[in-house]
Amino acid sequence: MSEQTKVLNNALPQHVGIIMDGNGRWAERQGKPRVWGHKKGVDAVRRAVSLCRKLGIPSLTLFAFSSENWRRPEDEVSSLMELFLFVLQKEVKALHKNQVRLNIIGDLSKFSDKLQQNIAKAQELTSGNTGLTLNVAANYGGRWDIINASQQMAKQVAAGSLAPEAITEELFAKHIQMHEQPELDLLIRTGGDIRISNFLLWQAAYAELCFIETLWPDFDDQVFADAIASFVSRERRFGCTGAQIRELAAGTVQG
Ligand code: IPE
Ligand code: IPE
Ligand code: MG
Secondary structure: OOHHHHHHHOOOOOEEEEEOOOHHHHHHOOOOOHHHHHHHHHHHHHHHHHHHHHHOOOEEEEEEEEOOHHHOOHHHHHHHHHHHHHHHHHHHHHHHHOOEEEEEEOOHHHOOHHHHHHHHHHHHHHOOOOOEEEEEEEEEOHHHHHHHHHHHHHHHHHOOOOOHHHOOHHHHHOOOOOOOOOOOOEEEEOOOOOOOOOOOOOHHHHOEEEEOOOOHHHOOHHHHHHHHHHHHHOOOOOOOOHHHHHHHHHHHHHO
16 A cells, blocks of 8 residues: 555544444353343443543444344343443443533334433433544434435425425435434444444445454454554545545645
């Protein structure tokens, strides 16, 4: 890779998404119940948040519970809901102190009233923080996100305030979750599986993908730093040729 390309690409990702997978297997390997792995996964969340703060990465999106995870055994689902509530109540003060803005994305209507109230309170408390936006995807699905955006625009079309031809990629994007934040740059999945599992389908269009074997509870600064280093070393072309990108980089360097 040329020096110029490195200069263009060596910026840190501005938005990192993580599919935090492997909690269940981590616990099972130690002969423990799956929920033990989910609990230990919370420590890994703390580490990831703290590294993003240290590096100045402005947006982090964590996949905590997918729209498909309701299919799991009832006791695992209810343990996850309890854990979600517990962590929310326990961690919100520390997040606030650490300048983190909490933003939950997904269809929250399926959650208990108590959980919904706690989410609203935590979001309200941290709404003015500018250190890091921590998006937690809960009952989230990439398809839901796209359907949700479509419904919002369809309502405007039905009301006569939006012409169908006015639905452009730019307008559509404005109805997608986290549109006000930087574009998703890096998508990491832990746990060894190579799939998206209905995570950020729209947002991942040009994200760099990083699939790693580490199970989520073992995710630490070194693993995260390696993923970021891999991102930094890649040439992102966005449909252009490598030569065009290098020319652009040379211009950036000179200008
Ligand atoms: C990810 O870990 C956490 C959630 C989906 C809530 P898993 O629970 O999917 O762990 P594995 O993939 O079974 O090991
Ligand atoms: C994706 O993991 C969802 C979360 C990490 C929250 P899953 O473990 O649910 O994904 P699949 O079912 O293996 O695709
Ligand atoms: Mg899994």
